[in-house]
Amino acid sequence: MEQDLGSTLDWAAVDHYNTGHPHTHIVLRGKDGRGRDLVIAREYLSHGMRERAAEIISLDLGPRSDREIQTRLRAEVEQERFTSLDRHLLREADEQGLLRSRATAGDAFHQTLRAGRLQKLRHLGLAQEIRSGQWKLANDLESVLRRLGERGDIIKTLHHELARQGLARSASDYVIYQSAENNAQRLVGRVVARGLSDELNDRRYVIVDGVDGRTHYVDIGQAGEAEPVPVGSIVAIELRRAKPRAVDRTIADIAAAHDGRYSVDLHVHHDPTARQAFAEAHVRRLEAMRRSGVDVTRKKDGTWIIAPGHLERAAAFERAQARRAPVAIETLSTVSLERQGVAGGATWLDRELLADTPTITRDAGFGREVREALTRRRQWLIEQKLARAEQEMASISGLVSHPTGSVMDFFDAIARM
Numbered sequence: 001m002e003q004d005l006g007s008t009l010d011w012a013a014v015d016h017y018n019t020g021h022p023h024t025h026i027v028l029r030g031k032d033g034r035g036r037d038l039v040i041a042r043e044y045l046s047h048g049m050r051e052r053a054a055e056i057i058s059l060d061l062g063p064r065s066d067r068e069i070q071t072r073l074r075a076e077v078e079q080e081r082f083t084s085l086d087r088h089l090l091r092e093a094d095e096q097g098l099l100r101s102r103a104t105a106g107d108a109f110h111q112t113l114r115a116g117r118l119q120k121l122r123h124l125g126l127a128q129e130i131r132s133g134q135w136k137l138a139n140d141l142e143s144v145l146r147r148l149g150e151r152g153d154i155i156k157t158l159h160h161e162l163a164r165q166g167l168a169r170s171a172s173d174y175v176i177y178q179s180a181e182n183n184a185q186r187l188v189g190r191v192v193a194r195g196l197s198d199e200l201n202d203r204r205y206v207i208v209d210g211v212d213g214r215t216h217y218v219d220i221g222q223a224g225e226a227e228p229v230p231v232g233s234i235v236a237i238e239l240r241r242a243k244p245r246a247v248d249r250t251i252a253d254i255a256a257a258h259d260g261r262y263s264v265d266l267h268v269h270h271d272p273t274a275r276q277a278f279a280e281a282h283v284r285r286l287e288a289m290r291r292s293g294v295d296v297t298r299k300k301d302g303t304w305i306i307a308p309g310h311l312e313r314a315a316a317f318e319r320a321q322a323r324r325a326p327v328a329i330e331t332l333s334t335v336s337l338e339r340q341g342v343a344g345g346a347t348w349l350d351r352e353l354l355a356d357t358p359t360i361t362r363d364a365g366f367g368r369e370v371r372e373a374l375t376r377r378r379q380w381l382i383e384q385k386l387a388r389a390e391q392e393m394a395s396i397s398g399l400v401s402h403p404t405g406s407v408m409d410f411f412d413a414i415a416r417m
Helices: 041-060 066-077 085-091 108-123 141-165 246-257 264-270 274-293 310-324 346-355 366-384 407-415
Strands: 012-017 023-028 126-131 134-137 174-177 188-200 203-210 215-222 236-238 296-300 304-306 327-333 386-389 394-395
Touching: 066 085, 066 108, 085 108, 108 126, 134 215, 141 174, 141 188, 141 203, 141 215, 188 215, 203 236, 203 264, 203 366, 215 327, 246 274, 246 304, 246 310, 264 274, 274 296, 274 310, 274 407, 346 366, 366 386
Parallel strands: 174 215
Antiparallel strands: 012 023, 126 134, 188 203, 188 236, 203 215, 236 327, 296 304, 386 394
């Protein structure tokens, strides 16, 4: 690169093996050897560096044989991801996505690859044969294929992590917990792995063995937004709803009644039942929105200017937050099911036994483990005289002498053990 750019470069690099694809990060100082701003052509960044690297690899390993190249291209025909064959097809297509009626100049091998790839794309709903030899590509061909490729990588990650943990799960029970699915339900399960899904944007994922008997891949967003989730902990995960909060509505109501202004004093005057600390929480909300660029203004006297349409801006703020951290994670327990079964203290299993609407579990995977753990915990409580069996079921009580004791009595009794 120094030869190509005609300047010495100040750089550092590190090799990473923390994803399914080993790679190297290179950091360049933004000044050239003469102290001027380092300017690199876009074409060099996108292609030139890659070509230089290919030259070096060819010198070390020798050029790829024709057989190696043909084998790789044949494999691309059936792949459900964006490939070099697709890139060539897009170059052939016009603005409407129509391909020329016959293949571009080339040998029979490349024409066979082209025909096979078009048939695969038709099967995926991304290409249509309008008439014999005349094809039209879908407008979203590249984006769809890239999403399919990402899904394939996620499935590989799920399989690898479960195998590493020694967990036997069917591939049909792999699920991607996606924020785009508005009907996604609350997910309860055990974290079996976590890692980086996108290093450039610092996005993380967790793999959760759910009580529904399925294994879920969850994008938890950027590291700065998501709380650390210990492997082995039992968690509940829900989608963040991108809509204004109650605090936003309160601010909007108070501002509407006071000429577009909000402050702690105005809040307390507007609602005498509101405490100082409660009103200050609204100020923290406004401060968070201001730092993110939302149109709210803070005056020197602590008064905030709230423009009309505040709820719409609050909704936009929530959507931006959801993109950075699409889920909310609640840690239910960091203690394993085995330890919870005989723990001398209140546990998540106890809360499940006492719940009016306990978590629904499936008799498979982690759901089966939870069912078995609940049975063991119930038996342990009976042995400790903190519960009694009634009609083959355990009735939990706070104290044996007072079987109708409250839930708090029950937890207090365990805590005194």
